[in-house]
Amino acid sequence: MTRKTEREFLAEYDPADYPAIAVTVDVVALTIREGALHVLLVDRAGHPYLGRRALPGGFVQDETLDAAARRELAEETGLRAGERALDRVHLEQLRTYGDPGRDPRMRVVSVAYLAFAPSLPDPRAGGDAAAAHWVPVAAAGALAFDHDTVLADGLERARSKLEYTPLATAFVQDEFTIAELRAVYAAVWGEDLHAGNFHRKVLSVPGFVEGTGRTAERGAERGGPRPKLYRAGDATLLHPALLRPATEERVR
Template identity: 65%
Template sequence: MSLSAPGDEQDWLAAYDPREYPPVAVTVDVVALTLRHGTLHVLLVERGTPPHLGRLALPGGFLRAGREDLATAAARELAEETGLTELPRVHLEQLGSYGAPDRDPRMHVVSVAHLAFAPDLPDPQAGSDAAAAAWHPVDTLDPAALAFDHARILADALDRARAKLEYTPLAAAFLGPDFTIPELRAVYESVWGDPLHPGNFHRKVLSVPGFLRPTGDTTPHGSPRGGPRARRYRLGDATRLHPPLLRPAPDGG
């Protein structure tokens, strides 16, 4: 039946019964990345309820249907399951959707995963249905320890994060409002997992228009080897890096 008038649509909606369709739930999961002691960490919770009781998982939970959008749900779940009620300077973006019919044993659950970059944050306090919450080094994490399909989500998030650092200024999201170029280089090295030549990196980042803006300040002291004090920078107005800062090739070339 074609709908030709507002009344027709109202009648159709009044007669619509969503129970005629198979139920599908929507959740959000958050891959929160930060640097702690110079090492890339991901935030994980220990599940306090079935399914996968006691296993590690990404912070997440069910969307409050009709009450919140996906970004709001992601921010809420990150706060609820960690006790971090204030998340200053956190970059949060949608990563992707995961909807395999068997990814959750309860029912068909579609998860919309989000990626978060944040400066060094304090140890979280588990809340909601999480038994514990902690930062885990990415490079020593066993993917098989993760519940659901969270190992795949984490792998996709790391790929996204590594690519983002090539063509956006989001590396600075891991740092404070101002920073030195060696501190910025340490972010790239930690996320990419590759050492970078200090001189080449310094030259490249300063050659990208709008990437960095000097604050006029320097560090209180020079390097331990007696070098000069390092200049401090803030982000400029660039939203994309051109030319990009390309990740070193696997063979080091």
């Protein structure tokens, strides 16, 4: 049993005694554009995987992991800290990837984050964001490192969270119609939902959405009544949940 004081112990402690592992954050940033789910990807400008697409990410600095993820997202999208669009992005930790060999340079442990954003502008030219673009998830394959796995995990998390949380509202603007919300579910789940039942269901879940008393400027493109506008309610969990259909196939 040691008899050192804590002060003595800290003075003698040498970080170099432990193996060097780099820690990075990678961000799976999702948004919906023209009805399709998109992910933010960057073109790698250096080795390894030069020219391949990758999730945006970088080394963790003297900051929390959450802050590192938000900073990377800001840098790649060109949004500035404090900007409203960036503040509205929902960020949550996804999981951590650390297999030896996942990066040929050295041992890198990457903490992946998942971001849900309303439709954002194209990343601004100049700076880090030059090589970033929104890519339809259907066309996002063959990524660098183990990012195919990270993206797949992020998509599954997103699909799942739509079931039991109100996070679909993170993909739409402050005020939205029920049809816009339904389009989020359709894009993320990859299947259409019955409009009438969806409508009633959303309104019946306490705290999911709240009415604004206002109505959209105009109806749908090819006709229809002007829909009411809603904003996100105060629920953090949906009860009862909106379960995906066809769960049977995923069960075994």
